[in-house]
Amino acid sequence: MTDLRKSGIAAGRLDHETLLTNFADLHAPLDPHEAAVAADRCYFCHDAPCITACPTAIDIPLFIRQIATGQPEAAAQTIFEQNILGGMCARVCPTETLCEEACVREAAEGKPVEIGRLQRHATDTRMAQQGHPFTRAALSGKRVAVVGAGPAGLACAHRLAMKGHDVVILEARAKPGGLNEFGIAAYKSTDDFAAREVEWLLGIGGISIEYGKALGGAITLEGLRAEYDAVFLGMGLGAVNGLPVDGADKDGVADAVDFIADLRQASDLATLPVGRNVVVIGGGMTAIDAAVQSKLLGAESVTVAYRRSQAQMGASRYEQDLATSKGVRLLTDVMPKAIHGNGAVREIELEYTAEVDGRLQGTGETLRLPADQVFRAIGQKLAVLDGLDLANGKIAINGAGRTSVPGVWAGGDCTPGEDLTVVAVAEGRDAAEDIDAALRG
Structure with a gap:
């Protein structure tokens, strides 16, 4: 715990109004007219490279065409079928x-179709309406334990519930969401969206969460x-790498994830x-999220x-x-x-590096x-x-998340691969499909 009396760390560097402005939504949502204009830029490619570039393989040209024809709810259904988050x-x-990097418009003009903002327009429109977009299949009588209520665990649980299985999520924290709730910059997920999305996802039924x-x-x-018919591990990475230098234990040195x-919880x-x-x-x-938010809280340098x-x-x-637009300095080739x-911390000594x-x-x-x-x-x-x-x-x-232990699957940050929310969702979804096939013989 940092001793504030011995350091330059302090709260209240900026007034409330400034903080509200600093932590406002990074990208304002599109209104229906803006969404129609943005969707009209899509070429609706037959062999669309954007689909291949999406880890969850959403049919992007289809959902954009649905927005362009005034059907954002149908667009959301197209999205949710592949990516419930x-x-x-x-x-x-x-x-x-x-x-967007794979978008043909990006290659031709240097300005891609705004796929992310169009996806938000569609999903926000549908989530604001009553009812869940999916219904459960006939109950299978099978029970599956999911460890971790992060993106991988939630995606796995939802797909299993949709298949008719009952799911119990075991979550170490007091709130669900994992990285989405605790690990993403506040200006990317405003208005308590992560918690609202979990509540919406659970609307399918058949999923319970046990906290702690x-x-x-x-x-x-x-x-x-022994207790469940299958187990999915999606608990992320619980331990943080240490900083092996003299003085790393001084007041003022902390983990960025904390x-x-x-x-996020303040x-x-x-x-x-x-x-x-x-x-x-x-x-x-x-690192970038911690740096930008430090600046937005009022850090001078x-x-x-x-x-x-x-x-x-x-x-x-x-x-x-x-980061640089917010006044953060990027200093590279130093350790x-x-x-x-x-x-308490007063200075950090860095050494220039080189590849030899x-x-x-x-x-x-x-x-x-x-x-x-x-x-x-x-x-x-991994802990x-x-x-x-x-x-x-x-x-x-x-395969689809099978571990070395029979009846146990895994996905998300605790497994090899890119540590991205969308990748975790894809791995949780695919593992659920494989679990379902295994449970049904």
């Missing part, structure tokens, strides 16, 4: 490196296998403390320090440009060497930056989990 994915997907239930201790994999979670952003001089270590989306080049950053160029201060024979190493040249708050955003790892084969520190899977 299409509302959140429309807000947080890096469309600039997925469907984490795998480990009293809840074991063997116990779940900072983002605290911000009822009043003016009560959230932030430093004057903030340094974020890392180059992925979490925010720097993202990444050990490789800007082109090698995990965050997309769009997100990098968003942390030490954190200085008497009890394909390996990254320090050059011996250093620089120091003033810092009263340092966030670690250098990746997460200790016995009995399952691993691959690169994650749960090894084959």
